[in-house]
Amino acid sequence: xxxxxxxxxxxLFTLWIMVMITFFVIVIRIIMDVFRDHDLSGWGKAGWLxxxxxxxxxxxxxxxxxxxxxxxQRDVAAAHAIREAQVDYTKGLIDxxxxxxxxxxxxxxxxxxxxxxxxxxxxxxxxxxx
Numbered sequence: 001x002x003x004x005x006x007x008x009x010x011x012l013f014t015l016w017i018m019v020m021i022t023f024f025v026i027v028i029r030i031i032m033d034v035f036r037d038h039d040l041s042g043w044g045k046a047g048w049l050x051x052x053x054x055x056x057x058x059x060x061x062x063x064x065x066x067x068x069x070x071x072x073q074r075d076v077a078a079a080h081a082i083r084e085a086q087v088d089y090t091k092g093l094i095d096x097x098x099x100x101x102x103x104x105x106x107x108x109x110x111x112x113x114x115x116x117x118x119x120x121x122x123x124x125x126x127x128x129x130x
Contacts, residue, residue: 023060029071030052030060030071031049031052034049034052036078037067037070037074100128103128104128104129107124108121110124
C-alpha cells in the first residue's frame with residue numbers, strides 16, 4: 001500500500017507541475033499580447049499588467065474573457081503576416097535561382113565566359129522559354 005501512495009503522490013506532483021507550467025505559458029502569452037496590441041493605450045497596458053502581476057489567476061481569467069477574441073485575431077493576423085513574408089521570400093529565391101529568366105541569365109554567363117557557342121546559347125534560351 002505504501003508503494004501505491006508514493007506512486008499517486010508522484011503522479012499528482014507531476015500533474016501539479018504541468019498545470020503550473022501551463023499557467024506560466026498562458027501568463028507570458030497574455031503579457032506578450034498586451035504589449036503587441038496597438039489599440040490599447042499605455043495606461044491600459046499598465047493597468048492590465050498590474051492586474052495580471054498582482055492577481056495572476058483572476059487577472060488571466062478576466063483578460064481572456066474580456067480580450068480573448070482580440071487576442072486570437074492578433075494571433076491570426078501575425079500568422080498571416082509571417083506566411084506572406086515566407087511566400088515573398090520563397091518567390092524571391094525562386095526568381096533568383098530559377099525560372100526562365102534565371103536560366104537565360106546562366107546561359108548568357110556561360111556564353112560570355114566562352115564555355116558555350118552562340119548557337120548553343122540560342123538553343124538554351126529557346127529551351128528556357130518553352
